[in-house]
Amino acid sequence: MTAALLEVCAVSVAFGAPRSKAPKLALRGVSLALPDTPSITAIVGESGSGKTTLTRLLLGLLQPTAGTVLYQGNRLGQLNGAAFAAYRREVQAIFQDPYSVYNPFYKVDRSLLLPLQRFGLVASRDAAYERIRQCLEAVGLRPGDTLGRYPHQLSGGQRQRIMIARALSLRPRVIVADEPVSMVDASLRATILESLYRLKTEQQVSLVYVTHDLTTAYQIADRIVVMFNGEIVEEGDPENVIHAPQHAYTRALVAAVPPPDPTVSWGLDTTEFAA
């Protein structure tokens, strides 16, 4: 049996004062393993269900109160310098808000160049730009329309795809994307999801896709994990989770998605308008 690529084992996270009698438990004994082969895992749940706390553990931005986080079988806290640097490069993040992640005073080039230089992945500036161009094209952007621009000159969809290109440029094994399309126009969502999906099929990158939108999870995921109140309440193949949900909360989530067809009822109480 091969070790999982990235794994949390029975993790709990408590927020609140250290000796608080009633700490707020954001996660309660959650275990989740990403397989070593490229895959897309969707984590769905409502606000406050613990999705973002779980991603922060996976990204090493937060220590669990109990339990362990393992990267390739090793505890994050015990990785030595070189191994930790490799983890930092191989596990990349994409955040929700494509407006606030950029420094507005610098051209987007800087956000793309810095990580390549910091991780020593390129020998020269020309090599860095070559890599950046490849990655921009991989996410469907034209380098000529993107490089040399300031963030405010680009649309939300372009900025979010640049963030995907930035993550991709570091040759990661896993990208953890926390609500990457929730602040992007509905008309652009399909394009961004396609970029993320192609990372798996064309670049062999695994994806952890965090969302409250079950339809997009169903579109791209190989596995859906449903969280509620700090616990995983259901997980499995998207066909089963969506079309034969076992847990009442999953059924509520499925029912909350408005059917994109006016002839199919969403169950809203509306008496027909008659003028």
Place this chain on the structure above:
Amino acid sequence: MTALVQPLLEVRGLRVEFPTARGPARAVDGVSFTLDRGMRLGLVGESGSGKSTTVLALMQLIKAPGRIAGGEARLAGDDLLAMNTAQMRQARFSRIALVPQGAMNSLNPVLTVRAQIDDLLDAHGQKPDPAQRMRHVAGLLQRVGLPETVADQYPHQLSGGMKQRVCIAIAIALSPQVILADEPTSALDVIVQKQVMQTLIHAQKDIGAAIVLVGHDMGLMAQFAHVVGVMYAGRLVEIAPVREIFANPRHPYTRMLISSLPSFATRKVFRGIPGVAPSIVNPPSGCAFHPRCPRAEERCSHEVPADDMLSDAHRVRCHFARVAGPVHAATTLAGTAP
């Protein structure tokens, strides 16, 4: 819907401009629609298409240097755009109310919910009797499904969905004829979104108001709206009853919006809308959609399509609105525009 009844709200040729160094940005460029009593109109479009600006203009809330450059908006006969400051102050919330975008951040953090509702009632000289006012506030909160105790809480003590309902309670406090709701659920998760939409419908029916819902989620519009208007680059490019627009969309942009919707029917099929949103300072010539349009022909690049009335209720701005075509616009780029 009958021609005999005067519409509740009639917007004609609304134009809003923002001056820029490179010339005026036409955020809203000749938008016309009518709203009947009790009707729910959905306005959809991408960021920058002018949908929010349209509803803000109806309440004269366009901030300088932006200005309403033309048109009229008659609410039961009175032109909202021609009202002076005092008349508009009187009309706001008593005749036409707004549930603002990001209602999460539009409540005053240092005042209780009750103080914020009182503020509105005081400004309009309503319910001066304290006991009567207490009952009114309790009744409003009850209508939006909140316990009366919320009245004495501060916004930070409430969840996002509760704050949104407080905003709905404020919007219906004076029983307006029209409620404008600007992306009221875009910051909420799906379960809360459904609850808030239900609350909005109940509140609307209680007071008999019409609603204009602004959003970019065509799926939500399918369930909420009676009539859907699609905006692109400041223009209303198609408007029709919801079933008609989903069954028979005639503008290529509408078709693409509908076919890009994810559903539980297919997996791993991505139908995005290629290209980027147009500049409204220097929009493409002719039909603003032509650079992204799979149906575009040569004339589209220099000839602005006029409104084509396919029926009393279905209006389209496309040269090919009457040409039979595949619903999913699978046509290749015939006669590519320059």
